[in-house]
Structure formats: structure tokens, C-alpha cells
Amino acid sequence: MAxxxxxxxxxALIVAGIAGLVYLASIPGYVPGIRGPGYPDTAYPVNEDTLEADYESNGQMIYYTGYNETGQRIDTSGGPHWLYVHGGSCVHCHGEDGKxxxxxxxxxxxxxxxxxxxxxxxEHAEHEPYTDETLRxxxxxxxxxxxxxxxxxxxxWDMTDEDISDLIDYLKTL
Known part of the structure; x- marks a missing residue:
């Protein structure tokens, strides 16, 4: 009986799980596990529409997309595996406000x-304040x-000197 x-x-749990997945899939633009509070509505993977969006600077484009203004994906090593699979950028971990x-x-x-x-x-208890060079x-x-x-x-991030300078300039606006 038990x-x-x-x-x-x-x-019952399997049926409930499937129903939950069906519900989440019905939400426009939902990408499992990528978005959360404070994250932008940029879709994965970055596409031509995203790259043609109006960014105020190369640094902002890098921050939001992981691509520079020439359309080149900025290579990375380390970091979360989904970054390699789906793409991503600073905003996907640090949020739109950088906090x-x-x-x-x-x-x-x-x-x-x-x-x-x-x-x-x-006020950093764990390290000295950053400078532009230590941030690079x-x-x-x-x-x-x-x-x-x-x-x-x-x-x-494997960035050119110009791209990293542009990104740091953008961080100064957050």
C-alpha cells in the first residue's frame, strides 16, 4: 500500500513539473535560468537586432552584449559555463545598475x-580600492x-586596450 x-x-510531481515547464515556456522571451531581478531583457544569443540597438558607447555595448561596436564577440576564459554556451556579458551577472x-x-x-x-x-574590507590599471x-x-x-x-575577458578603456569609461557612468 505504501x-x-x-x-x-x-x-503527481512529474505532472506538476511538466505543467510548470509548459507555463514557463509560454512566457514571451523567457530563457531558463538566465534572467532574474535586475537583469536586462536582452535575448540569448545576441543577434543582429541586438547589435544594431542604440548603445550610447562601445563600453555600454560591451557591458550589455559582450560584443564590441565592430560586432566582434569578446572572448573569455573561466567564468560560468553558460557564458560559453549562450553568450553573456557584464550585465548578466552585475545587473543593469552594476551593483x-x-x-x-x-x-x-x-x-x-x-x-x-x-x-x-x-570601504572595501577585502581589498584596496581599484584604480583604472588594477581594474584592467x-x-x-x-x-x-x-x-x-x-x-x-x-x-x-580578452579585450583590446581600446575596448577595455571604453568599458571602464562606461562603468564610470553607472
Whole structure:
């Protein structure tokens, strides 16, 4: 009798799970596990419409899409696996306002506040304030101002000097 009840419960849970997936799939623009509070409505993968959107600067385009103004995808190493599979950019972890605060998909790490004001503040308990040069090193190599590695969920971005300067200029506007 108990075994029969377990089978019924298991089937009910499977049906409920399928119904939930059907419901989520019916939401326009829903991409499983990618979006959450504070994240933009940019669809995966980035497409021509996204690249032709009006960005105020190359740095903003990089922040939102992971592509530069020439349409080149900026390569990464490290970081979450979904970044390689679906694409992604700074905004997908740090949010539109750059303040982070929401754990990265399938992880527990809470992305840091990367607003320029937050980065250069003396209030960091865990490291010295960033400068433009230490910020470049953090973005490219995943090293904080004191020479320690950032968490492995932070991708290492292979950016040109121009692209990284443009991105830092954009961070200064957040």
C-alpha cells in the first residue's frame, strides 16, 4: 500500500513539473535560468537586432552584449559555463545598475558592485580600492588590487586596450 502511494506521489510531481515547464515556456522571451531581478531583457544569443540597438558607447555595448561596436564577440576564459554556451556579458551577472547582489545562475557567488564609485571606494574590507590599471587587470586576468585571484565565476575577458578603456569609461557612468 505504501509503495502504491509513493508511485502516485511521484507521478503527481512529474505532472506538476511538466505543467510548470509548459507555463514557463509560454512566457514571451523567457530563457531558463538566465534572467532574474535586475537583469536586462536582452535575448540569448545576441543577434543582429541586438547589435544594431542604440548603445550610447562601445563600453555600454560591451557591458550589455559582450560584443564590441565592430560586432566582434569578446572572448573569455573561466567564468560560468553558460557564458560559453549562450553568450553573456557584464550585465548578466552585475545587473543593469552594476551593483550585483544576485547570485549567478546555478551558483552561490554574489557578484560584486562594479559601479566605479563602489570600486574606488575606501570601504572595501577585502581589498584596496581599484584604480583604472588594477581594474584592467581584474577584467583581463581576474586579479584584485592586492594581487589575489577573483572568484572563478568571474570570466577573464580578452579585450583590446581600446575596448577595455571604453568599458571602464562606461562603468564610470553607472
Amino acid at each position: 509503495r502504491k502511494n509513493l508511485v502516485v506521489i511521484a507521478l 550585483g547582489g544576485v547570485p549567478v545562475m546555478m551558483g552561490y557567488v554574489v557578484p560584486a558592485d562594479i559601479t566605479y564609485e563602489g570600486l574606488i571606494s575606501d 587587470r581584474a577584467i583581463r586576468s581576474g586579479i584584485d588590487p592586492e594581487g589575489r585571484p577573483l572568484d572563478a565565476t568571474m570570466p577573464r
